[in-house]
Amino acid sequence: NAGVTQTPKFQVLKTGQSMTLQCAQDMNHEYMSWYRQDPGMGLRLIHYSVGAGITDQGEVPNGYNVSRSTTEDFPLRLLSAAPSQTSVYFCASSYSGGYNEQFFGPGTRLTVL
Amino acid sequence: GENVEQHPSTLSVQEGDSAVIKCTYSDSASNYFPWYKQELGKGPQLIIDIRSNVGEKKDQRIAVTLNKTAKHFSLHITETQPEDSAVYFCAASAGGGNQFYFGTGTSLTVIP
Numbered sequence: 001n002a003g004v005t006q007t008p009k010f011q012v013l014k015t016g017q018s019m020t021l022q023c024a025q026d027m028n029h030e031y032m033s034w035y036r037q038d039p040g041m042g043l044r045l046i047h048y049s050v051g052a053g054i055t056d057q058g059e060v061p062n063g064y065n066v067s068r069s070t071t072e073d074f075p076l077r078l079l080s081a082a083p084s085q086t087s088v089y090f091c092a093s094s095y096s097g098g099y100n101e102q103f104f105g106p107g108t109r110l111t112v113l
Numbered sequence: 114g115e116n117v118e119q120h121p122s123t124l125s126v127q128e129g130d131s132a133v134i135k136c137t138y139s140d141s142a143s144n145y146f147p148w149y150k151q152e153l154g155k156g157p158q159l160i161i162d163i164r165s166n167v168g169e170k171k172d173q174r175i176a177v178t179l180n181k182t183a184k185h186f187s188l189h190i191t192e193t194q195p196e197d198s199a200v201y202f203c204a205a206s207a208g209g210g211n212q213f214y215f216g217t218g219t220s221l222t223v224i225p
Contacts, residue, residue: 035215101162
């Protein structure tokens, strides 16, 4: 099993550009989530999904969109990038959320100029 | 929403000594408390977790304690080794819920 994979590893954008961060898992997990990690602020939940076709907002959802058309994939879209979105982004998955262990991907480092 | 505070932000210990990291939470509905270890350039990895119906849980050199009344929980690492050097995060969730709130992290350095 590859676990949770994320692409790209690094990305530089200009303000106003759009892009999609990809996340995939091969563990047949129902729950998937996106976090951003900023220095001194820990990890903050952006969006999460409890299954295909079901998504919900986390703690910091503004400026990000998600969709979940398959169990395996959970892409994160930035429609109009802003410098405040410079961060490291982690995707995670678990069997069904709640008390289950979350498995994190290796992260995407995004810089918005 | 939930607010999780974590202390200290940095911690240096001699190899073989113990390390303790403390977290507090604000929402009395939180009842699941996982701890994650993040090595440089990698994603966080679960090392131990505890539910609110348990006061203490141990796994080899790692233990977690929970005080529901005071709303705080702690990670204890005994006989520290250089490979324990990493950033550690606590988190809280209302079990059965799907939102996790993380502390700000503790950078642990174990000096050989």
